[in-house]
Amino acid sequence: MTPMEQLKAMVAGKKVAFIGAGVSHKPCITMLAALGADITLCDQKKSLDDFGDYADTLRKLNVKLSLGEHYTDGFAGQDIIMRTPGYEFFKPELQAAKQAGALVTSEVELFFELCPCEIVAVTGSDGKTTTTTLIAKMFEAAGRKVFLGGNIGAALLPQLPDVTPADIAVVELSSFQLISMRKSPKVAVVTNVTPNHLDHHKDMQEYIDAKRNILLWQEPPCRAVLGYENDITRSMAADCKGEQFWFTRLHETDHGAFLRESDDTLCYAENGVVTPVLPRAEVKLRGLHNVENLLAAIAAVWGRVPVDVMRQVGSTFTGVEHRIEPVRVLDGVTYYNDSIASSPTRTIAGLRSFDQKIILIAGGYDKKIPYEPLAPEIVAHVKVLVLMGATAPRIEKAVRENPNFDPQALPILHADSMQHAVELARGAAKPGDIVSLSPASASFDLYPNFEVRGRDYKRIVNELQ
Incomplete structure (x- = not known):
């Protein structure tokens, strides 16, 4: 049939x-x-x-x-x-x-059951969408017909009549989708696992177990790509049923994709052979976390996509909407939209991607995740903090309790809306400054999702006179 x-x-x-x-x-x-x-x-x-x-x-x-x-x-x-x-x-x-x-x-589960082509899927707390998009771009550039879906793109099941065995499905999967899945993709990528969605999951273990489902039902021959720098994803090597590879920017590995320290080049190693893919200087994406996303994509498509195609995509892809997305320059101030940053780890990655202290707009819906790890990063990378939403008091408390916090060096301002937050940020900014919306919180107190939040921020910024 x-x-x-x-x-x-x-x-x-x-x-x-x-x-x-x-x-x-x-x-x-x-x-x-x-x-x-x-x-x-x-x-x-x-x-x-x-x-x-x-x-x-x-x-x-x-x-x-x-x-x-x-x-x-x-x-x-x-x-x-x-x-x-x-x-x-x-x-x-x-x-x-x-x-x-x-x-x-679910729609995704039925697609996984019936899909006639190979499936490559990505999960993780951070980096899912960029990694998934990079993988899809690489397959497309190699001439494959790609069906992109899951947590991004269009619903996959209604496209089933158009899928042939020669095609490729590239799927982003959230913990909510994975929690009930009993079928895994041919190629599985887990970027990292950090506290997230604890307002919906019973506890952290349930969240981790949901993520593990991307690996548990794989059948050899299969490939698993895991983030080496995260303790939880590193431990998932025990769940792998077939080939298992790492991606890492801090260590050199003989089994996966890594950033070579000696010449700052993204490389891939397997069977004693190290292949340079592209110099980091040529990567268009901003931030070291995006170097990791690119390494994960390289490890996922290795052997399925030519190296020159990986190089081409890595050196031309500029990013996905809402992910450290440049909005405009006004009066010498550059505005960025990082609305995807709905957890502290994402905001930390965003802060580290700039080589100067920035004006940060943060706060939103409370997912019951801790803000203490964010505090030292704000102290180190932020010159003015504009807070809004339900998590504003929790973020402020964490920052003020940090031993290196200096109220003279880091003013904390409070806004009652996105419009107000942008106005406060603009009022604090001088030529050469950077303003970034990177909330470290979900959007649901004011917006249905992070995309609507990001677009509202961009509208407000673009309407500034």
């Missing part, structure tokens, strides 16, 4: 519930309805009218609705439940449905 015939056999005549009608679920609802599924949409919205223009599609597809406060009642009697990453796998209502016999799965 073809992948589409397999999917049809799985869903035709079956009761299928979707949790939410987000970006990835909308095309999947249409697809599964066309394959003969009896669909129920379970959503917190109170009425069909709350779906706006999408209400017409739901009517045409004869989708049943389970809405409002008790929307999870719609799980009862379902054959298949399509979970969105935002709905926690271990919620009692979902586990009860699973115990009652429902298959709990």
Whole structure:
């Protein structure tokens, strides 16, 4: 059977519930309805009218609705439940449905089950999107047809009819997607694992175990690429089922990608042979953390992409939106958008990527992760700190309690909105200064996601007169 015939056999005549009608679920609802599924949409919205223009599609597809406060009642009697990453796998209502016999799965999980081509997937607390994008760019530059998805790009399952065995799927996976997965990619990359999303995971161990799922279900021949400098990812070598390679910028390895200290060159080593890929001076991405992302990508595609193609991409790729993204120069001040920095480790990487002290805009939704590790980096790399959002008091407390904090050398300002934060930063800036939005926090107190936060910041900055 073809992948589409397999999917049809799985869903035709079956009761299928979707949790939410987000970006990835909308095309999947249409697809599964066309394959003969009896669909129920379970959503917190109170009425069909709350779906706006999408209400017409739901009517045409004869989708049943389970809405409002008790929307999870719609799980009862379902054959298949399509979970969105935002709905926690271990919620009692979902586990009860699973115990009652429902298959709990997701768009990404079904794609992994049915995909006819090789899958390369990336997870980690930091660097996922840049690494995933670099890998996709390298395959594209080598002439492969690439399907990019998961945590970025478009939903993959609706593209299944177009995927051939000669293609390549490059997928970014979050812990929320991985936690229930029982199939791993042919090539798996784990960038690093640091405290994150502890507002959603039971504890740090559950978060780590979710990440491990990218490796645990691999079947040889397979490849795993792990960050050597992170204790947790280094320990994951024990989980690897096939070839295992490192990436590191601080050590030389004979088994993976590394930054050679003697000539500052990104290299790859295997079987006693060291191959230079490109000098760090030619890397267009800003920051040492992006050197690590490029090393991870090199290790992932090695043997699948020619070295000259890796070199070409590494020397031309300038970055992904919201990741230390230059916005504009105004009155001699350069503004950057690093809205992706929703954890302290990301903000630390951003701060270290500049060779001068900067004006930092930070703060946002509280994910219950510690800010003490961020404090010394702020003291060392920030000249003015502008704080906003729910985490502002926690970040300020950590900074003020740092033994090297000097209130005269590091003013701390407070803003009640993004507009106010940009105005405070502009007021503190002099020609030659750098202002960066790098929140070290999620966006959910004021924005639906970091992309909307970043675009609002860019709009405000671009409207400055």
